[in-house]
Amino acid sequence: MQAVAQARQAVRTEAVWDFLQMCTGVALVLFMWMHMILVASVNVDFGGGRVMNAIAYFFEATYMAQLGGPLIFLTMLAHFVLAARKLPFRVAEQKAMWVHTKRFNHLDTWLWIIQAVTAFIILVMGSIHMWTVLTNLPITAARSAARVQTGWWLLFYLVLLPCIELHVGIGAYRIGVKWGWIKRSHRQYFHGLENKLTLVFIAIGLITLITFYFIVKPAV
Amino acid sequence: MGRQLKFNIFRFNPEDPASVPHMDTFVLEETDAMTLFIALNRIREEQDPTLQFDFVCRAGICGSCAMLINGRPDLACHTKTKKLPDEITLMPLPVFKLVGDLSVDTGTWFRGMHQNVESWIHTNKVFDPKAPEEPMTNEMAEEIYELERCIECGCCIAACGKANMVPDKFMGAAAFNRIARFMMDPRDQRTTGEYFEVVGNDEGIFGCLGLLGCEDVCPKKLPLQDQLGMLRRKMGWSAVQHLFSKVFSRK
Ligand code: HEM
């Protein structure tokens, strides 16, 4: 069809970046679910570690840990670069956003602030976590227990766990809203679902940490 | 006796070099069915004739009285004091140019927005004044009308985190709603690609953070969330399709 609007320069790059931001976000959410299944499986035989070791063995025998680990790390980096484009980097913009957030006092706007803050905690702590796990393969329940029971690691995970779950929960909800999969008529429902799931995931994570700290026999 | 209402009102006159931004306090006795329209007019009549604010229709139709009411953008004329606490803070809408005190210039902003989204029906058909008008189904007319109800009050822009962050670099929900309205209209011949040129970037739909401040404050309850979602999906897919066609057509 003949153009009826004023000709402008169509730049599709920003649309593609935004699409990839969503894709990397979804990939990381799916990864976090698999991650939770693996780690929380240590609870299934009450800290015995056989189920977790079997799952971990499967991931390593199929090279999913050796390849997938670095891939997830790259996905996280890509996601960081893409999502950081939405963050205010100039001080004046940060100030304006902060003034607006406090004055408006609106739930979804506060949730975005939480996402932006947890993002940087995850960037640092998530990288440290991935590095230590992937340079100490194989993954076994006993080795994980040894880590959780030494030094500051328990505290480290107690901080990282809620940050990740909040960031991922809010992120999943906002992907649904931004891309129109969640409609006005269902927003309250999905908002509630997101809150409940986030709490459940944090609870599962805490139980797992307790199991690692008190029950699982550490490898010496 | 009614409640004693304490009003903290932002004061600043950019025209007056001696004026500095500050808050003034006024106390007023609440009366039956009092709205902020009534309260502000009484303050101006009884306490301070220099207080600036805008009202035209006082019936939620003209969109001129929007302001921050305890931090939340809303129309002052349809806000009853009954549902507000004893202390009420009134500020002008952010993002827009301040005229003075509570009065802002939304007109210039909206004019620029309409020019930018080319807010009219684009068609190659030559208008024939003698021909009978082409019929439109009732459902279609109603769907379009639903988005036409925007009164250009500016609440959605003032409530938008992104618009507050980068005031000159974000189109805002009112503009997205306007584009959605023309995309829906069978008479407008613009293609998805042509709409993409207007909204398919970070100043447009891909800069939207999905915070839904717009959706939550719109006093006319326009379905903004659903328009934003539709636009991002349509524009996003069209960009991805374009990318694939480019990658696979290369030999
Ligand atoms: C490396 C550190 C990370 C940074 C700096 C970061 C940053 C961000 C930011 C700023 C947003 C909001 C983007 C927006 O408002 O449009 C976001 C969204 C999101 N993040 Fe992260 N993130 C990080 C890690 C992660 C991880 C590890 C996960 C999952 C395991 C994750 C999952 C998500 C999801 C699902 C979204 C929503 C995606 C979207 O809005 O398109 N992020 N991230």
Ligand code: SF4
């Ligand atoms: S969309 Fe709603 S909030 Fe925004 S200008 Fe129109 S009526 Fe006002």
Ligand code: SF4
């Ligand atoms: S959903 Fe988008 S347009 Fe609406 S307030 Fe948020 S950032 Fe602004």
Ligand code: FES
């Ligand atoms: S005075 Fe017209 S909308 Fe309030």
